[in-house]
Amino acid sequence: MSDILLIVSGVLVISGGFFLITGGIGLHRLPDFYSRTHAGGLTDTLGAGLTLLGLIFHAAAEQSGDWGLVVVKLILILVFLFFTSPGSGYALVRAAFTQGHKPRLGIQVPEDRLWDGELVRENEL
Amino acid sequence: MLIVSLFAIVATMLLALARALLGPTVFDRILAANTFSTKTVLLIAVLGFITNRPDFLDLALAYALINFVGAVAVLKFVRYGNFAQAEIELEIPRDPNEAPA
Numbered sequence: 675m676s677d678i679l680l681i682v683s684g685v686l687v688i689s690g691g692f693f694l695i696t697g698g699i700g701l702h703r704l705p706d707f708y709s710r711t712h713a714g715g716l717t718d719t720l721g722a723g724l725t726l727l728g729l730i731f732h733a734a735a736e737q738s739g740d741w742g743l744v745v746v747k748l749i750l751i752l753v754f755l756f757f758t759s760p761g762s763g764y765a766l767v768r769a770a771f772t773q774g775h776k777p778r779l780g781i782q783v784p785e786d787r788l789w790d791g792e793l794v795r796e797n798e799l
Numbered sequence: 800m801l802i803v804s805l806f807a808i809v810a811t812m813l814l815a816l817a818r819a820l821l822g823p824t825v826f827d828r829i830l831a832a833n834t835f836s837t838k839t840v841l842l843i844a845v846l847g848f849i850t851n852r853p854d855f856l857d858l859a860l861a862y863a864l865i866n867f868v869g870a871v872a873v874l875k876f877v878r879y880g881n882f883a884q885a886e887i888e889l890e891i892p893r894d895p896n897e898a899p900a
Contacts, residue, residue, distance in 0.1 A: 680800075683800065687803075687845075690804065690807075691803055691806075691808070692807070694807045694810075694838070695807050695811060697811065698810060698811035698814035698815060699814065701818045701830075701831065701834065702817070702818060707827055714833065717837065718833075718837050721841075722837055722840070725804060725841050725844075726844065728804070729845065729848055732848055747856040747859075754863045754867075758866065758867035758870075761867065762833055762866075762867055763833075766826060766833070766874055773826075775824065
């Protein structure tokens, strides 16, 4: 039973690590701020969720004595991340949009009007 | 298994740190700092399991709470320019057909 739990824990933790790396690469390669928010949100929800779920199984397998408190703490961290991460992501995007940060769309624009990823009102800040 | 996860978390933290240093706008930097702090929570939790001391989870829990407050405070500063102002004043046109409350 303990071995099965450890195997499940390993699979969950490693898939969480895969999503973490994917989100980290996406933070670098995606073209503008709004799409980078997607990469950051991916690491915050899927990467952190899978890793913490794997740690829950690991605690149930390894901690023979009082693993109940450890599991409760892990679930608390999971719940806090799942509530706060979308909230701060939404506030971030709303602040950016309020400041006049334009998303980069897939429309061909004339070369002289091409917006280059800079904040529109950056000089005023 | 946990060692592999630890390396993945550290690699993601380095990538987020590089984005925070490079980022063209202030929002990119805030996003990268937010990602970095979430990864700090995960790093503390995984490190506690590797060293077989799950008491580290208390620290991770405190970090998870601090992150949110810090992110919202920075965003409020970016949006309004100070920490004191609560709401932005907007003129919302009322529907003339609507009965007054």
